[in-house]
Amino acid sequence: MNQLSSRRRGIAIMLLSMLFLALMDGSGKHLTHTYPVAQVMWVRFLFLLPLVFILSARSGNHQPWRSRQLPLQIFRVSILLVEISLFILSFKFLPLADVHAIASISPLLATALAVPILKEKVSFHRWAAVLLGLVGVLVIIQPGFGNFSYLSLLPLSGALLWGFYQILVKVVSATDKIETGLFYNAVLGTLVLSFIAPFQWVTPDMEGWVFLILTSLLGCGGHLFILKAFELAPASVLQPFNYTLVVWAAIIGAIGFGDIPEKWTIIGAGIVVLGGLYAFHRERLREAPLKA
Numbered sequence: 289m290n291q292l293s294s295r296r297r298g299i300a301i302m303l304l305s306m307l308f309l310a311l312m313d314g315s316g317k318h319l320t321h322t323y324p325v326a327q328v329m330w331v332r333f334l335f336l337l338p339l340v341f342i343l344s345a346r347s348g349n350h351q352p353w354r355s356r357q358l359p360l361q362i363f364r365v366s367i368l369l370v371e372i373s374l375f376i377l378s379f380k381f382l383p384l385a386d387v388h389a390i391a392s393i394s395p396l397l398a399t400a401l402a403v404p405i406l407k408e409k410v411s412f413h414r415w416a417a418v419l420l421g422l423v424g425v426l427v428i429i430q431p432g433f434g435n436f437s438y439l440s441l442l443p444l445s446g447a448l449l450w451g452f453y454q455i456l457v458k459v460v461s462a463t464d465k466i467e468t469g470l471f472y473n474a475v476l477g478t479l480v481l482s483f484i485a486p487f488q489w490v491t492p493d494m495e496g497w498v499f500l501i502l503t504s505l506l507g508c509g510g511h512l513f514i515l516k517a518f519e520l521a522p523a524s525v526l527q528p529f530n531y532t533l534v535v536w537a538a539i540i541g542a543i544g545f546g547d548i549p550e551k552w553t554i555i556g557a558g559i560v561v562l563g564g565l566y567a568f569h570r571e572r573l574r575e576a577p578l579k580a
Contacts, residue, residue, distance in 0.1 A: 298521025302529045305513035310536035312506035313379055313388075314544050315499050320380035323490050325373055328503065330485035333477040335504035339512070340474045344467040352471035356463040364456040364469075365476040367449055374446035381439045383547035385538035389428055389557035390443040392534055395564055396421035397451030405455050417567035424559030427552055527568050531561045 319328050344352040355361050378387045396418045402408040410418075429440040460469060492500060517526055534557050541547040549557075 295521040295525055298517045298519075298526060299529060301513050301520065302517040302526045303532055305510045305517060306530065306533040307536050308506050308510035308513060310384070310388075310533055310540050312503050312510060313375075313384055313537060314540040315503040315506060316376055317379035317384060317545065319496070319499050319503060320376060322496060323492065323500075324485070324488035325376045325380075326481055326484040326488050327490065328376060328500065329369070329372060330478070330481040331500045332504045332507055333474060333481055335501075335508055336470075336474040337478060339508050340467070340470045343470060343515075347465075347467055349465055349467040352465070352467040353475075355460075355468050355472070357460050360456065360460055361464070361469070361472045362476065364453065364460060365472050365480075367453050367456065368473060369477060369480060371446050371449035371453060374442050374449065378439070378443040378446060382437075382443065383545070383549065383553075384541035385534065385547065385549040385557070386428065386440070386553050387443045388534045388537040389549075389553055389560060390425055390440065391447045391450070392531060392557065392560045392564065393421045393425050393444075394447040394450040394454070395530075396560075396567065397448055398454040399567065401451055401455050406458065411570070413570040414567050417563045417570070420563035420566065421560045424556045424561075424563060426556075427559060428556030430552060528565055531564060534561065 316328055340352065344350065375387065375391065399410060399414050400418050403410050425444065429437075429444065457469065490496075538549050541549075
């Protein structure tokens with residue numbers, strides 16, 4: 289397979305992964321009207337467990353629990369659990385398109401957080417992209433206006449935690465393999481939720497089990513497709529296609545729940561995506577001389 293063909297396949301698989309994740313969120317939104325958040329999360333993490341061991345076996349890492357930064361791994365998973373909870377709650381109360389439009393600011397927030405945490409130097413252009421993204425989010429949530437809802441702070445808090453989580457992933461990946469991170473995600477996530485979910489358990493009917501299993505399979509499939517896409521194409525090629533998640537979410541929200549995105553959501557999402565693409569473009573220009 290030549291490089292161009294490989295990249296095209298990578299892009300196609302990345303687009304498919306975003307569709308899977310949007311479908312997972314749509315299925316999760318349906319579930320939250322009947323079942324507690326902890327129950328939905330617990331089933332998802334249970335399905336993640338065998339996936340972790342399969343990936344570890346394929347990579348030859350037969351001791352994925354060996355970590356040089358165990359306290360930080362535990363803290364990272366704690367952040368992940370809170371972040372996922374916030375987004376699932378967001379899906380319960382807000383349209384999918386609104387949640388993902390706000391959530392798309394997380395890469396830009398990660399850029400801002402890299403300064404105090406990783407001591408990275410951020411250029412003027414990257415700061416401009418962060419500010420542009422913040423303007424987009426303000427357009428969506430409209431603080432100080434009649435349309436403002438405090439519920440919009442749920443996905444905004446989730447986006448901030450997701451940005452922080454990405455920074456923590458970068459820190460632990462300096463010493464621990466990716467399989468180790470996935471291992472602690474699955475094991476600690478399942479363990480923590482096993483102490484919560486049984487006390488909130490609502491016995492699912494047949495439809496409930498179908499959607500619980502479907503949500504979990506879509507999540508596993510989406511993340512597997514992301515890993516496969518990165519095997520076929522560079523991250524710099526794939527990054528812009530992450531924003532198609534907003535489009536898929538808007539389509540699924542409209543078809544499945546009758547949630548048509550409002551004008552300000554579309555405008556704000558466009559501004560956030562523009563900020564992200566601008567940051568991506570500047571990074572490509574900065575890296576170009578190094579590759580020459």
